[in-house]
Amino acid sequence: MPTEDVQPRPPHELPRIPVALSTSSVYPMGVAEGFSIADDLGYDGMEVMVTHRSESQQASTLNELSWRFGLPIMAIHAPTLLLTQQVWGSAWEKLKRSAALAQEVGAGVVVAHPPFRWQVGYAEGFAEGIEQLEQETGVLFAVENMYPWRAGTREATMYLPHWDPVDQPYPHVTWDFSHAATAEADSLEAVRALGQRLRHVHLTDGWSNGFKDDHLIPGQGExxxxEAMELLARPDFAETGFNGVVAVEVATRTARNVGDRERWLAESLAFARTHLGQE
Structure with missing residues (x-):
C-alpha cells in the first residue's frame, strides 16, 4: 500500500473512449511489466487477463500496481480460455470470482468467452446466468466473439450456442478483430449491428487463414x-452505440530485438488515437 509520505499521481483526464492495454499483450512478461509499459507509452488504463500467475488474481497486488502507475483497471478478463481451465475451479466459479475481483479493483466489465459445448450445466443456462450475476454484482459481463474450429473443410462445433455473439441474447458484447478475421466475419458490420450492446473492444487485426488467431498490430491484417474505430468515435454513433473501452490485445511474444514489443504497442496505441480522433 502507498506510504503516508508518498502521494499518488493524480489521474489524468480520460478521453470519451479510453484506450487500455491488455496484460496479455506483454506475454510472457508479467502483470507488473504490462503496467509499466502502458505507463511509459501513455495508455489510459489496463485490462487484466486472469491467468495461472498469482499477481493476476490478487486485488491487493493489482490495486498497488494501479496506484503506482496511475492507471485504472478498466476490465477483468475471466480465465475462460482453454489454457486457463484449471484456474479458479468450475466455469461458474470463474465468473463469480472474476466479478468479485472486478469489484475490488474498480473495473466495471468482465470479459468472458462463450461456453464450450462440453460444459454441460453451464452452456445451457449461460445467458440467464450472466444476467443474474450482473444483477447481483453490478458488474457487466461482455461476451467475446470467438471463431469456428476447422480441420480441412470440416468445422467443429466448439461453442454453444455459437461462437458469434451478435445474434445471441447477450446484453453486452466484446468484439475481437483477430477472432473476427479467423472466423471470416466482417467487423465493421458487426459493430453496426451490435450498437449499444457493444461494451468492450479488443483492438488487434488478423487474416482469414484457417485456424490461426494472429492478434496482429491493427492495420496489419485484412x-x-x-473504419470500425472511426464509427465508434462518430458523435451520432456515440449517442446510441459504444460506451466502453478499447483495449489493445496484440501478440508480442515473437519480439526478438530490444524495444520491439514497446514499438509494436506504441504503434497500436497511435492507431487507436488516430482513428478514434484523439490526435
Missing part, C-alpha cells in the same frame, strides 16, 4: 479496423 479487417476493417480503422
Amino acid at each position: 479487417q476493417r479496423v480503422a
Whole structure:
C-alpha cells in the first residue's frame, strides 16, 4: 500500500473512449511489466487477463500496481480460455470470482468467452446466468466473439450456442478483430449491428487463414479496423452505440530485438488515437 509520505499521481483526464492495454499483450512478461509499459507509452488504463500467475488474481497486488502507475483497471478478463481451465475451479466459479475481483479493483466489465459445448450445466443456462450475476454484482459481463474450429473443410462445433455473439441474447458484447478475421466475419458490420450492446473492444487485426488467431498490430491484417474505430468515435454513433473501452490485445511474444514489443504497442496505441480522433 502507498506510504503516508508518498502521494499518488493524480489521474489524468480520460478521453470519451479510453484506450487500455491488455496484460496479455506483454506475454510472457508479467502483470507488473504490462503496467509499466502502458505507463511509459501513455495508455489510459489496463485490462487484466486472469491467468495461472498469482499477481493476476490478487486485488491487493493489482490495486498497488494501479496506484503506482496511475492507471485504472478498466476490465477483468475471466480465465475462460482453454489454457486457463484449471484456474479458479468450475466455469461458474470463474465468473463469480472474476466479478468479485472486478469489484475490488474498480473495473466495471468482465470479459468472458462463450461456453464450450462440453460444459454441460453451464452452456445451457449461460445467458440467464450472466444476467443474474450482473444483477447481483453490478458488474457487466461482455461476451467475446470467438471463431469456428476447422480441420480441412470440416468445422467443429466448439461453442454453444455459437461462437458469434451478435445474434445471441447477450446484453453486452466484446468484439475481437483477430477472432473476427479467423472466423471470416466482417467487423465493421458487426459493430453496426451490435450498437449499444457493444461494451468492450479488443483492438488487434488478423487474416482469414484457417485456424490461426494472429492478434496482429491493427492495420496489419485484412479487417476493417480503422473504419470500425472511426464509427465508434462518430458523435451520432456515440449517442446510441459504444460506451466502453478499447483495449489493445496484440501478440508480442515473437519480439526478438530490444524495444520491439514497446514499438509494436506504441504503434497500436497511435492507431487507436488516430482513428478514434484523439490526435
